[in-house]
Amino acid sequence: MAARRTTVLAGTLATLVLGTSALLAPPALAHGPGGRPGPGHGPGHAVDAERFARQVTTRGVWRHLEELQRIADRHDGNRAALTEGYEASARYVERTLKRAGYEVTRDPFTFGFEVIDAEALTLGTGETFAVDQMQYAPSTAEGGVTAPGSVPNDVTGCTADSWAGVEATGTIAVISRGACSFAEKAIAAQAAGAIGAVVYNNVEEMLFGTLGEEGLVDIPVAGAGQADGAAIVAAVAAGTPLTLEVRYHVEEEESFNVIAETKAGRDDNVVVLGAHLDGVEDGPGLNDNGSGSAVLLEVAVQLAKQKKLNNTVRFAWWGAEELGLIGSTAYVEELAGQEGELDRIATYLNFDMVGSPNYVIGVYDADQSTYEAPVDVPPGSAETEAVFTGYFDSRDQAWVDTEFSGRSDYQAFILNGVPASGLFTGADDIKTDEEVALFGGTAGIRHDPNYHTPADDLSNVSREAIGIMAPAVAFATASLATDTSAINGVSGPGDQGHHHGPSHHGKGRAPHHGHEHGGLLKAS
Incomplete structure (x- = not known):
């Protein structure tokens, strides 16, 4: 699946x-x-x-x-x-x-x-964490973006009120999963002045997310695991700068x-x-x-x-x-x-x-x-x-x-x-x-x-x-x-005709990206 x-x-x-x-x-x-x-x-x-x-x-x-x-x-x-x-x-x-x-x-x-060329968040201390570029989020330039980090005052960062009193301009926002969609978090972070965002999971695993559609934000957005997110938040509190780099190139396969x-x-x-x-x-x-x-x-x-x-x-x-x-x-x-x-x-x-x-x-x-x-x-x-x-x-x-x-x-x-x-x-x-x-x-x-x-x-x-x-x-x-x-209202054998073997169809387009989401099947 x-x-x-x-x-x-x-x-x-x-x-x-x-x-x-x-x-x-x-x-x-x-x-x-x-x-x-x-x-x-x-x-x-x-x-x-x-x-x-x-x-x-x-x-x-x-x-x-x-x-x-x-x-x-x-x-x-x-x-x-x-x-x-x-x-x-x-x-x-x-x-x-x-x-x-x-x-x-x-x-x-x-x-x-899309073959991923870089997906990492690196602390100023040199420690590096794996992240996952969210679907429909822009890529960074080679070398990524380097900036101080910021954390919303209610951790989930869903609204403008989440950023009230937080100096977020020119920062990489570090946000917890929960309470609203990833897109809403990214939009609120960009509106607060962030130049990048990392959303960390609220369970122990990597967060693979989607913004739902293209063009919602102009900043790179990535997912991270819960433990890594906690370490990144601690680094932000200590004043350690962050570098976020997420980028890919496209290849063709068969x-x-x-x-x-x-x-x-x-x-x-x-x-x-x-x-x-x-x-x-x-x-x-x-x-x-x-x-x-x-x-x-x-x-x-x-x-x-x-x-x-x-x-x-x-x-x-x-x-x-x-x-x-x-x-x-x-x-x-x-x-x-x-x-x-x-x-x-x-x-x-x-x-x-x-x-x-x-x-x-x-x-x-x-x-x-x-x-x-x-x-x-x-x-x-x-x-x-x-x-x-x-x-x-x-x-x-x-x-x-x-x-x-x-x-x-x-x-x-x-x-x-x-x-x-x-x-x-x-x-x-x-x-x-x-x-x-x-x-x-x-x-x-x-x-x-x-x-x-x-x-x-x-x-x-x-x-x-x-x-x-x-x-x-x-x-x-x-x-x-x-x-x-x-x-469909069809019953009975009909006119069977002569069988010529199975049909095969090689043309078609794949949907953009592979991210789907729904209820019982798999959680967002």
């Missing part, structure tokens, strides 16, 4: 800028005509969803997870985009799919990313998605399932998102044994999600540029982190019964959500809504009007007493304490969570491979 800022290549940090077009791809879904059936058309080739759910087992998923762990172990401990670990992960997925009988396509895309789809199924009604294959550089990424990738792979392997389907099922392992949802965005944006292609997609199902060790059973809240979505939710999304919730309800399995905030690869789909939902077992939100009552585990710590760390390895993936989620994914896949009429 994408974080606010993600390392790319050893020793660097990267986020997105506008990408460029990759190789020209053939038209999407080029299977054949396949018109919609008329009213009363029968169910055609139904897959027994209950039986299929039993065929996708924890044991089968675990074999894929074990291989992804071995791949990380052989490749510097990670499977991040643009690394050999990612390439090896993709080769494993491709080999497994080909053995199952799929035609597999690599879907290339090019994109720009990565790819892995795409496969069933040979059976009508060509004008496609169910798409996706999970991002890349992880972060800081660890093997076995929950984020080896778990979703492995479940998707086992579902694909078992579905290949079904020789007749009403609807085509397409599987996508997205690249460069951790850099800002790049692969999925490129894919959808190319489809959006081809008349009628997105209309062929009945719905999109997303699986990003489904094995969290302190898990919840989360379903994306497409009907907004708990969380109001920050974007328009496409019609049919609530009905897609209901496939999962209905499955869980039928088994007396507790579940909770997860905010439909756009923090994973479904973002581009819903922004382009494609119905979507999916499953999620939690990242860095804190587990509540109410969630413990429903799912067990430990209150007061994260759903995944190992999120984006070296400890996100196989030993910290929950077999129990996989055992709940994998059959749910299988059930939804089989159900929608048979009938999507509740979502």
Whole structure:
């Protein structure tokens, strides 16, 4: 699952800028005509969803997870985009799919990313602290800005009153996280006369933040960890000058998605399932998102044994999600540029982190019964959500809504009007007493304490969570491979046409930067 800022290549940090077009791809879904059936058309080739759910087992998923762990172990401990670990992960997925009988396509895309040249705050004593340049904040010149420090009188620095009586002109403001947005802190500091700002965290970790949009301030703004922030505040109190240097340059890179789809199924009604294959550089990424990738792979392997389907099922392992949802965005944006292609997609199902060790059973809240979505939710999304919730309800399995905030690869789909939902077992939100009552585990710590760390390895993936989620994914896949009429009014096999293999789409633009934010998924 994408974080606010993600390392790319050893020793660097990267986020997105506008990408460029990759190789020209053939038209999407080029299977054949396949018109919609008329009213009363029968169910055609139904897959027994209950039986299929039993065929996708924890044991089968675990074999894929074990291989992804071995791949990380052989490749510097990670499977991040643009690394050999990612390439090896993709080769494993491709080999497994080909053995199952799929035609597999690599879907290339090019994109720009920001390589960090400097991110540091240095005291006049020579002591240096790591900082993170906030998204949409200006860079410094080479060598940075040097000035005395200043601290607001209420530490959070949210308003002009916070700076009343403080000599802030020509200083680097040092501000605590909390009470208001990072943008409000930066704006207030600049209005008080500061020439730079550092916001330090109120928990023990680096602060990765965003100002939300460009042009809000003219001063560099960076995040820092809680302990470092305390040391910087002490240095300001002692009159020690500060030097803040944050700057980057843009490079162009290429990565790819892995795409496969069933040979059976009508060509004008496609169910798409996706999970991002890349992880972060800081660890093997076995929950984020080896778990979703492995479940998707086992579902694909078992579905290949079904020789007749009403609807085509397409599987996508997205690249460069951790850099800002790049692969999925490129894919959808190319489809959006081809008349009628997105209309062929009945719905999109997303699986990003489904094995969290302190898990919840989360379903994306497409009907907004708990969380109001920050974007328009496409019609049919609530009905897609209901496939999962209905499955869980039928088994007396507790579940909770997860905010439909756009923090994973479904973002581009819903922004382009494609119905979507999916499953999620939690990242860095804190587990509540109410969630413990429903799912067990430990209150007061994260759903995944190992999120984006070296400890996100196989030993910290929950077999129990996989055992709940994998059959749910299988059930939804089989159900929608048979009938999507509740979502888009289409039922029955239609005119199948001749299958020409999976489409692949390499053109598209990545969103600026990789920072998204939302409720249950990840905190700001």
